[in-house]
Amino acid sequence: MKDITIVVNATPKTVPKEDFTFDEIVKLAYETPPYGENTLFAVSYRKGHGHKDTILDPGESVKVKDGMIFDVTATDKS
Amino acid sequence: MSQQLINRSADLKQLREDDYDIEIRRGHLLLKSVPYVNSKREVRKGILVVPLGDVSGDVIHPPSDHTAFFIGGHPCNADGSEITKIKHSSETKELAKGVVVNHMFSAKPKPEGKYRDYHHKMTTYVALISGPARTIEPSATAQTCVVAESTDEESPFCYPDSASTRSGIEAVTAKVEGKKIAIVGVGGTGSYVLDLIAKTPVQEIHIYDGDAFANHNAFRSPGAAALEELKQRPLKAKYFGDRYLKMHRGVHAHDDYLDEDNVEALRGMDFVFLCLDRGADKRAILNRLLEWGIPFIDVGMGVDTVGDMLRGKLRVTTVTPQKNDHWPKSIPFSEGAVENDYSRNIQIAELNALNAALAVIKWKKLCGFYVDLEKEHLSMYIIDGNGIANGDLA
Numbered sequence: 001m002k003d004i005t006i007v008v009n010a011t012p013k014t015v016p017k018e019d020f021t022f023d024e025i026v027k028l029a030y031e032t033p034p035y036g037e038n039t040l041f042a043v044s045y046r047k048g049h050g051h052k053d054t055i056l057d058p059g060e061s062v063k064v065k066d067g068m069i070f071d072v073t074a075t076d077k078s
Numbered sequence: 079m080s081q082q083l084i085n086r087s088a089d090l091k092q093l094r095e096d097d098y099d100i101e102i103r104r105g106h107l108l109l110k111s112v113p114y115v116n117s118k119r120e121v122r123k124g125i126l127v128v129p130l131g132d133v134s135g136d137v138i139h140p141p142s143d144h145t146a147f148f149i150g151g152h153p154c155n156a157d158g159s160e161i162t163k164i165k166h167s168s169e170t171k172e173l174a175k176g177v178v179v180n181h182m183f184s185a186k187p188k189p190e191g192k193y194r195d196y197h198h199k200m201t202t203y204v205a206l207i208s209g210p211a212r213t214i215e216p217s218a219t220a221q222t223c224v225v226a227e228s229t230d231e232e233s234p235f236c237y238p239d240s241a242s243t244r245s246g247i248e249a250v251t252a253k254v255e256g257k258k259i260a261i262v263g264v265g266g267t268g269s270y271v272l273d274l275i276a277k278t279p280v281q282e283i284h285i286y287d288g289d290a291f292a293n294h295n296a297f298r299s300p301g302a303a304a305l306e307e308l309k310q311r312p313l314k315a316k317y318f319g320d321r322y323l324k325m326h327r328g329v330h331a332h333d334d335y336l337d338e339d340n341v342e343a344l345r346g347m348d349f350v351f352l353c354l355d356r357g358a359d360k361r362a363i364l365n366r367l368l369e370w371g372i373p374f375i376d377v378g379m380g381v382d383t384v385g386d387m388l389r390g391k392l393r394v395t396t397v398t399p400q401k402n403d404h405w406p407k408s409i410p411f412s413e414g415a416v417e418n419d420y421s422r423n424i425q426i427a428e429l430n431a432l433n434a435a436l437a438v439i440k441w442k443k444l445c446g447f448y449v450d451l452e453k454e455h456l457s458m459y460i461i462d463g464n465g466i467a468n469g470d471l472a
Contacts, residue, residue, distance in 0.1 A: 040408070040412070042380065042391060042393055042408065044460055046463055053467035071390075073380030073390045074412065075379055075380045077378060078266060078267040078379065078433070
């Protein structure tokens with residue numbers, strides 16, 4: 001199958017497959033995940049198969065498509 | 079008592095909303111700062127006085143007659159001649175203790191013959207008295223926007239919330255009355271939460287923070303700190319406590335960090351906003367809140383650079399006794415304030431403010447103030463998409 005181009009943290013990424021786990025999305029965002037090992041990431045996406053802004057929970061998987069946009073950050077600052 | 083009477087009488091309330099400086103004193107309605115022209119053709123200020131009619135319970139009946147009284151010189155036309163349209167008699171007498179008048183007026187409204195209510199009566203007399211004053215001083219007005227001190231002992235505000243009165247939403251606003259709120263951490267987001275909660279009639283607002291308020295904090299908190307204030311290096315809790323006590327009497331500032339040793343202080347709270355980035359303490363606090371069945375909201379943001387721009391998200395996690403199984407996957411316990419090569423503590427005022435606003439809106443939904451059809455218990459505002467993702471629907 002042909003490569004898919006998605007956007008992760010405002011950066012285009014070309015990927016060879018459709019199915020991604022939460023951890024794999026985080027790795028796409030950060031090649032070496034920063035912070036400590038126990039950092040809890042918050043992942044959301046839009047323009048996927050469901051279109052609207054959706055949260056990806058830790059442990060979940062998602063099917064990607066061209067143009068899908070992911071946002072990956074920790075949310076521990078206040 | 080005076081405030082309640084005014085609130086429950088549409089005509090008196092309207093006078094207040096029109097920014098007339100009114101007061102009820104010993105059964106009389108006083109309307110102060112009424113500009114008038116005296117016999118020397120000078121513009122002065124007097125007080126219009128009208129006895130209040132019967133009060134049934136706490137509702138005032140319409141005025142029984144068309145007469146009124148005045149404290150001051152006799153109002154004149156621009157040429158210094160007494161306004162005969164209103165003139166009745168001039169005699170200094172005490173209508174009640176603290177109410178000593180100098181003149182009596184009599185002016186029947188046309189064509190009705192009698193005044194519909196106190197708003198009609200007072201505004202008619204003010205127009206007759208102040209009209210000539212305005213030909214000499216065009217800006218003269220009795221609508222002086224004076225803010226009355228709140229005499230309502232039950233109100234947590236230092237002065238009445240006329241915003242809710244003006245837009246007619248007091249019944250909705252009342253849904254948050256009587257509550258005890260805690261805000262743990264008054265850093266960036268917590269200080270904006272305080273700013274918003276202080277404008278609601280909750281009973282008590284307890285803020286906890288052991289940090290000092292430094293220069294960088296000024297750039298992500300509401301209002302504008304003065305250089306002199308910053309030089310004092312106040313503690314955050316005291317800095318914000320002093321500020322918001324000017325508006326809300328129920329602010330209690332605690333300049334300690336909340337941790338497992340003193341978390342017992344939260345036991346009587348109705349709701350808690352967790353706005354701290356001290357992970358270990360947050361874990362201790364959260365466990366107790368779950369144990370005590372106290373609902374809470376945890377907020378957090380993450381902002382990173384991409385090239386020379388910023389992106390990221392703001393999170394609101396809501397936990398109630400009815401829904402409390404979803405939080406482990408979204409509430410972090412890292413020590414957020416620690417900066418390292420990868421994680422910079424980027425917080426920007428508008429993001430702190432938005433995160434706080436989203437949290438307060440959600441709290442108000444839980445109180446029944448706003449409609450909540452989504453019933454999400456996790457939400458994320460994504461900066462680069464301007465969208466909000468909702469999850470953990472109840």
